[in-house]
Amino acid sequence: MVHGEIWTLKELFVYPNEYIYWSIQIVMYPFMTGLVAGAFVLSSLYHVFGVKQLKEIARFSLVFSLALLPCAPLPLLLHLQQPLRNHHVLMTSHFTSAIAAFGIVFMTYGMIVASELWFVYRGHFVARALALKQKGSGSADRLACGLYTLLTLGAWDVGDAALHSDEKAVKFLAAAGIPVACFLHGYAGFIFGSVKANALWMTPLMPVIFICSAIVSGIALCILSFIVVSRLRIIINNWKIKNKFGTPAVVEMKDAELTIVTQTSRYLLIFLVLAITLELLDLIFRGYTAVKSWEIIRRVIYERDFVKIFILQYGLGNLLPFILFLLPRLTIRRAVAGTLLVLLGVFMMRWNVVIGGQAFSASFAGFMEYHIPIIPVSMETFREGLFGALFVAGMPYVLFLLFSRIMPVFDLKKFGSS
Amino acid sequence: MISRRQFCRKALLIAGGVALPLAALELFDPKRLRAEKSSKGDRRWVFLVDTHKCVGCGFCVKACKIENDVPYDAKVSRTWVERYVIKKNGETLIDSPNAARDGFTTTRIDQNLAGMLDVRDEEIAKAFFVPKLCNQCDHPPCVQVCPVGATYQTADGVVLVDRKWCIGCGYCIMGCPYGVRFFHPLYHVAEKCTFCYHRLAKGMNSVCVDACPFGARRIGNLRDPEDPVTKIITTERVNVLKEQYGTNPQVFYLGLTMEVK
Numbered sequence: 176m177v178h179g180e181i182w183t184l185k186e187l188f189v190y191p192n193e194y195i196y197w198s199i200q201i202v203m204y205p206f207m208t209g210l211v212a213g214a215f216v217l218s219s220l221y222h223v224f225g226v227k228q229l230k231e232i233a234r235f236s237l238v239f240s241l242a243l244l245p246c247a248p249l250p251l252l253l254h255l256q257q258p259l260r261n262h263h264v265l266m267t268s269h270f271t272s273a274i275a276a277f278g279i280v281f282m283t284y285g286m287i288v289a290s291e292l293w294f295v296y297r298g299h300f301v302a303r304a305l306a307l308k309q310k311g312s313g314s315a316d317r318l319a320c321g322l323y324t325l326l327t328l329g330a331w332d333v334g335d336a337a338l339h340s341d342e343k344a345v346k347f348l349a350a351a352g353i354p355v356a357c358f359l360h361g362y363a364g365f366i367f368g369s370v371k372a373n374a375l376w377m378t379p380l381m382p383v384i385f386i387c388s389a390i391v392s393g394i395a396l397c398i399l400s401f402i403v404v405s406r407l408r409i410i411i412n413n414w415k416i417k418n419k420f421g422t423p424a425v426v427e428m429k430d431a432e433l434t435i436v437t438q439t440s441r442y443l444l445i446f447l448v449l450a451i452t453l454e455l456l457d458l459i460f461r462g463y464t465a466v467k468s469w470e471i472i473r474r475v476i477y478e479r480d481f482v483k484i485f486i487l488q489y490g491l492g493n494l495l496p497f498i499l500f501l502l503p504r505l506t507i508r509r510a511v512a513g514t515l516l517v518l519l520g521v522f523m524m525r526w527n528v529v530i531g532g533q534a535f536s537a538s539f540a541g542f543m544e545y546h547i548p549i550i551p552v553s554m555e556t557f558r559e560g561l562f563g564a565l566f567v568a569g570m571p572y573v574l575f576l577l578f579s580r581i582m583p584v585f586d587l588k589k590f591g592s593s
Numbered sequence: 594m595i596s597r598r599q600f601c602r603k604a605l606l607i608a609g610g611v612a613l614p615l616a617a618l619e620l621f622d623p624k625r626l627r628a629e630k631s632s633k634g635d636r637r638w639v640f641l642v643d644t645h646k647c648v649g650c651g652f653c654v655k656a657c658k659i660e661n662d663v664p665y666d667a668k669v670s671r672t673w674v675e676r677y678v679i680k681k682n683g684e685t686l687i688d689s690p691n692a693a694r695d696g697f698t699t700t701r702i703d704q705n706l707a708g709m710l711d712v713r714d715e716e717i718a719k720a721f722f723v724p725k726l727c728n729q730c731d732h733p734p735c736v737q738v739c740p741v742g743a744t745y746q747t748a749d750g751v752v753l754v755d756r757k758w759c760i761g762c763g764y765c766i767m768g769c770p771y772g773v774r775f776f777h778p779l780y781h782v783a784e785k786c787t788f789c790y791h792r793l794a795k796g797m798n799s800v801c802v803d804a805c806p807f808g809a810r811r812i813g814n815l816r817d818p819e820d821p822v823t824k825i826i827t828t829e830r831v832n833v834l835k836e837q838y839g840t841n842p843q844v845f846y847l848g849l850t851m852e853v854k
Contacts, residue, residue, distance in 0.1 A: 176667075176778070177668050177669050177776070178775075180668060184706055185706060186704070186705050186707055187707055188675075188687035188704070188705075188854075190725075190771075190772030191669065191673045191691075191692040191772075192669050192673075192766075192773065192775035193772045194775075196763040196766050196776070254763075255762055256759075256776055256781040257760045257782060260759075261760060263760050264740050264741055264760065266741075267742050267758070268741070269742035271736075271737045271738075272738045272739055272740040272764065273740075273764075274738070274764055275741070329597065366764075370738070370767050370768055371734060371838055372734060372767065372768050372770035536772070537769075537770055538687070538772070538854035540687050540854050541705065
């Protein structure tokens with residue numbers, strides 16, 4: 176069977192070789208990249224701009240962005256017909272292609288995140304290594320000691336001056352990371368926007384729209400995870416009070432949580448408005464100029480994909496959360512609903528761009544429909560089906576659990592370091 | 594004793610040197626540079642399709658599939674034939690059942706999910722066949738977008754794919770406005786019409802040219818003014834497909850009308 180045949184339905188006249196070649200994984204790719212930067216930008220708010228309330232969540236989101244990081248190219252890897260040849264992109268980069276620079280951009284960003292984390296956690300690594308060295312007798316301890324010793328990279332100096340210069344390095348890296356993160360997304364938009372053969376994709380607005388919606392989704396995920404984290408902390412604190420060794424700081428924590436959520440949601444609204452404005456501008460412009468491709472695009476947007484675009488993306492994903500956040504006296508429950516809807520909206524936007532762009536034939540005389548494979552009966556239907564997407568979506572949490580064993584995001588003091 | 598700073602500096606230098614791909618050094622290969630600069634050799638393969646002569650028998654598609662190792666029953670093809678039926682009310686109906694491998698065996702139009710469409714003879718204003726194949730563009734977007742340089746243009750204008758280097762990202766398939774590219778069902782890499790480059794190299798014709806019983810398909814060398822194909826292209830009214838994409842396609846058509854997509 177030809178690649179794409181299993182999930183592509185053709186209607187009217189479609190060129191014989193046309194199929195939905197870019198499927199769910201290419202929807203996941205810009206979605207995951209958006210989340211990576213969102214997490215990073217939030218951590219930068221504390222490190223660069225010194226938003227004190229975000230101290231705890233800053234460490235959380237930095238580790239989280241490292242966990243998200245390998246999951247951004249994962250969908251690309253799963254989608255390749257020759258995944259084992261992925262390194263060819265680095266070996267013989269053909270720079271007239273928008274994809275060619277992916278490895279470089281991605282690795283630059285990865286190095287920034289990794290080195291920032293190292294500076295943040297260096298003190299902790301040293302403390303752990305020293306503690307384990309004194310204690311260490313079992314083989315597990317020796318292994319852990321070896322790991323932490325390796326992670327220190329031989330930098331054992333934890334004097335005030337050394338830690339201070341660590342902080343300076345963190346600040347610098349966090350600041351340098353913001354434009355690189357934005358570039359990573361604009362770049363994903365350029366990959367689509369520069370395909371002149373595709374009437375729906377080809378617009379210079381695509382990179383800007385991608386950046387704005389990426390920031391929207393990033394902030395939304397951060398607000399959501401922040402709420403989840405704060406709730407967990409409150410639960411833990413309650414448990415501590417119950418066991419008579421905690422402090423009754425629950426009310427304060429709740430107040431602080433709401434303040435931060437309210438403040439952050441303002442940034443979310445700004446970028447949401449910007450993203451919607453650009454998307455609507457694009458739509459209006461296409462309709463007004465009505466070039467040759469408009470007839471088929473119009474039929475895709477207003478007829479075939481109406482529910483996905485106007486109900487799921489604009490209605491549920493943009494308008495409803497917009498109202499939820501704009502109404503006075505924001506509550507946590509409403510913020511959770513709002514952020515979930517925003518994430519749905521951004522996901523649907525990616526879907527409508529990637530799948531919607533392939534919903535019509537290049538002949539402008541027929542349509543194609545993507546039927547996402549649900550049950551993975553083969554490797555192909557797993558990779559480019561629902562479970563492949565869920566695998567990509569779930570991966571960051573597995574990695575986060577793993578990373579947070581080495582780089583704890585809460586209660587560093589428990590481990591005897593600052 | 595080497596200091597840590599120096600160690601880091603040297604380690605980075607070595608890592609950088611090792612990471613430098615050997616391909617980068619190739620940039621300065623003078624032979625290649627000269628070849629690229631003076632690419633105006635004595636050969637530029639072009640194709641001429643006379644739509645008046647095509648009867649939609651599909652022999653070209655059949656021959657192509659067999660010659661070029663594209664699985665016979667796979668629903669992809671390097672070349673195909675489209676049937677256009679333009680009704681008196683202006684409606685255009687197009688189909689290419691199974692890429693016209695077996696020709697057009699029924700007067701009903703294959704509309705895929707929308708079923709087979711009956712068109713009465715008296716409704717038809719005009720009807721004709723249009724063979725399609727890779728346009729071997731002068732500015733091929735597929736070559737431009739390939740991230741690894743696995744697809745490239747030869748000096749005589751034909752665009753080829755290196756099956757050993759293609760990573761199968763599909764960007765070239767997305768980048769082609771003509772829909773000529775697809776993934777090879779067996780090799781799982783990008784696949785396309787090559788004008789039968791392996792035959793051209795031996796002084797033979799593309800297989801579809803030889804298979805066409807009516808002379809609807811012809812191949813020629815644009816740099817040879819005496820070539821009969823070149824003479825037709827330069828002296829008669831020919832047209833190309835989708836010139837608005839700026840690809841400068843090199844498959845020329847006689848009898849192309851505005852309805853052709």
